[in-house]
Amino acid sequence: REREREREQLRNVLHDASRLESFLRDRRRARSLPAYPAALLERQSGGGKRVKFADSMGLTLESVKHFSALEEPQIPSKVLSRHRSFPPPQHDLLADLRHRFQAGRDTDRLLACFPELRDAERRVLQLRVCLERVTITQFDVSGQIRVLDGREDKEVGVRYTFNDWLSHVDAQAVPVAAEQTDLVGERFVFTVFTPPFMAPGSIVHLAVYLKSDGGEFWDNNEGQNYSFRYHSMPGTAAFHST
Structure with missing residues (x-):
């Protein structure tokens, strides 16, 4: 066993x-x-x-x-059709937005609602301060002011509004050297920056002022304001008033 x-x-x-x-x-x-x-x-x-x-x-x-790296993948037709139905790439959307923005910049601008400025010497002798020249671009309104006041301590500027004087902003002007020896008074320049997008028909009002020990003086287009209306129009040329 x-x-x-x-x-x-x-x-x-x-x-x-x-x-x-x-x-x-x-x-x-x-x-x-x-x-x-x-x-x-x-x-x-x-x-x-x-x-x-x-x-x-x-x-x-x-x-x-x-x-194999050389072998092409076989993608089902259902997957390809779903891929083609996707939204366009993000960069195409951004390019479209840039194109629309550029088109708006080229067609929309401010237009002056007052006659061409003339007789600066006569008006400065009468008012002590006057708007002599304005230039409108796509983003701002620049201007030139004539002042008749020999005091060193004075303030020259522009008061403007985008909401029909519900509120306003004062922008101080700066002096510039005279190009002619027989110039009556002094020259100052200013720039008012406008909003990048404004509704059609919007208006910008402004007036220029002089403040010194001799008093406070205004040029507001004989009480009508210097107004600029927002329009849609072709072209890119700036407006000049002398």
Whole structure:
């Protein structure tokens, strides 16, 4: 009996060795190694399903697909049609906005609502201060003021409004050197910056002033204001009044 028991144990050992050799041979034939322990892959998820991979169990993969860099991908027609229905790229939208903005800059501008300015010397002798010249661009109104006051301590400027005098802003003018020796009075210049976008029909009103120890003097176009109306029109030439 003792010999039969030893023979049985030997047969079991040989059988186990054969199973181990077969297992190792199958593992060598496997194309890849398991990324995670099989015990973790066999855990149940929230839906109660189990996921197992063939190579994690020591089995061979059914097939292996090799991709080439020269091989063009085959995209299903449904995917292509959905891609074509997407909105245009963002840079196209920005280009369209820039084009519209440039078109608005080229066609919309302020126009003077008063006659061409003349007789600056006569008016400055009468009012002590007068608007002598204005230049309108796409973004501002620049002007030249004539002043008859020899005092050093004086303030010259322009008062303007965008809301029909519900509120206003004062902008101080700065002196400029005279280009002619027989000039009556002194010259000052100013710039009023207008909003980049104004509704059609909007009006900018302004008047020029002189403040000194001798008093306060105004030129407001004989009480009518110097007004500029916002219009849409072709062309880019600036308006000059002398």
